Amino acid sequence: MHYKSNNKTNKIITYDILQKALSGEKLDNEELLILLEERDEKAVGKIIFTADTLNKRINSDKVSYVVNRNINFTNICSLNCKFCGYKRTKNSKDAFLLDYDKIIEKISEGIDSIGIDEICVTGGINPDLKTNPDYYFNLIKTVRNNFPKLHIHAFSPQEIYELSNATGMAYAQVIEKLVECGLDSMPGTAAEILAEETRKKICPQKINTAEWLEIIKTAHKLGVKTSATVLFGHIESSADLAYHLSIIRQMQDETAGFTEFIALPFISPKTSLGKSIYRTDRNEIMNEKKALKFYAVLRLYLYNFKNIQTSWPKIGVPAALKSLGCGVNDFGGTLMEENITKSAGGKFGEFLDENEIINLIKQSGKIPVRRDTVYNYLYKYNAMEKAV
Numbered sequence: 001m002h003y004k005s006n007n008k009t010n011k012i013i014t015y016d017i018l019q020k021a022l023s024g025e026k027l028d029n030e031e032l033l034i035l036l037e038e039r040d041e042k043a044v045g046k047i048i049f050t051a052d053t054l055n056k057r058i059n060s061d062k063v064s065y066v067v068n069r070n071i072n073f074t075n076i077c078s079l080n081c082k083f084c085g086y087k088r089t090k091n092s093k094d095a096f097l098l099d100y101d102k103i104i105e106k107i108s109e110g111i112d113s114i115g116i117d118e119i120c121v122t123g124g125i126n127p128d129l130k131t132n133p134d135y136y137f138n139l140i141k142t143v144r145n146n147f148p149k150l151h152i153h154a155f156s157p158q159e160i161y162e163l164s165n166a167t168g169m170a171y172a173q174v175i176e177k178l179v180e181c182g183l184d185s186m187p188g189t190a191a192e193i194l195a196e197e198t199r200k201k202i203c204p205q206k207i208n209t210a211e212w213l214e215i216i217k218t219a220h221k222l223g224v225k226t227s228a229t230v231l232f233g234h235i236e237s238s239a240d241l242a243y244h245l246s247i248i249r250q251m252q253d254e255t256a257g258f259t260e261f262i263a264l265p266f267i268s269p270k271t272s273l274g275k276s277i278y279r280t281d282r283n284e285i286m287n288e289k290k291a292l293k294f295y296a297v298l299r300l301y302l303y304n305f306k307n308i309q310t311s312w313p314k315i316g317v318p319a320a321l322k323s324l325g326c327g328v329n330d331f332g333g334t335l336m337e338e339n340i341t342k343s344a345g346g347k348f349g350e351f352l353d354e355n356e357i358i359n360l361i362k363q364s365g366k367i368p369v370r371r372d373t374v375y376n377y378l379y380k381y382n383a384m385e386k387a388v
């Protein structure tokens, strides 16, 4: 199902929609599309103001963050997503598959240097692992045995799909086995854009929309929380975004299993999709205004999401700070390493330490709160610089 734009996208209609959102009513999908299509600068300013007002009502001035480390265990991948600059073939000079000792070393480094609460583990779809699915299960088991208290956030729906194929086990059995090994939660990545026609154009070999939804629903039913994501700013239309958001919101109504919504701007320079759109490899940075407005629309439409996360590695720290005034209440993580954005040509770094994050959030007039992966608040920092 797709939503068609109509010609009523004028300021008066937009303001009516904003009033509706402010009064706590659920926006419908036609209203979402009107907000997405709104270009008038004054109206966009109103959209952002309203999103900020709603966010303050829900989260006051608190802005959360997580102290975590990304672990990308392999960059060898048999798929060919057109927005990806990360994948390598087995024979590439810089191809890798981490062994468990290296993974343990990286985690120990994260714990010793910054006291990470979480690791986020994802990788390419490495063809060698199709015949060795135990690599995934034993990875989780090994991490759990070595770090009993660490939150393990691992494996996208695409990886669950591959594991199901490799083992002949149903999605539920795969997820249950991973949980037995020590998995805590899963990233809701590989969603990209869930409007099927556009999805087929940018990642033709990935699982389809129905499969992504089925795996996420299965995880939620088993009590495994996931994030929700979208990749935006490429060839998708407003109707595609509206469709994507509508099915995510519907799933959240059914399962309440999403912890947060993360909007990921497309980083184009070193990707085949970027080169085909822009016909150049110059660094096309996501249009900041477009990203900020999108964050605001998310806050207005996703009434059943308490948490909307910005992405500082993709839009840069200054824009991420501005997003805190556009409906966003989560700054994301310390990350320590961020190979996927960097490989696509991202230039905003891959590590912010906790003190930097705390100071940045405070500078924007907000209250930093350290959280765990599933949004339990751990420490709030008051004006006296103490955790409370």
Ligand code: SF4
Pocket: 077, 078, 079, 080, 081, 084, 085, 086, 087, 123, 124, 125, 158
């Ligand atoms: S996005 Fe992931 S699955 Fe797609 S090509 Fe890149 S590494 Fe492979």
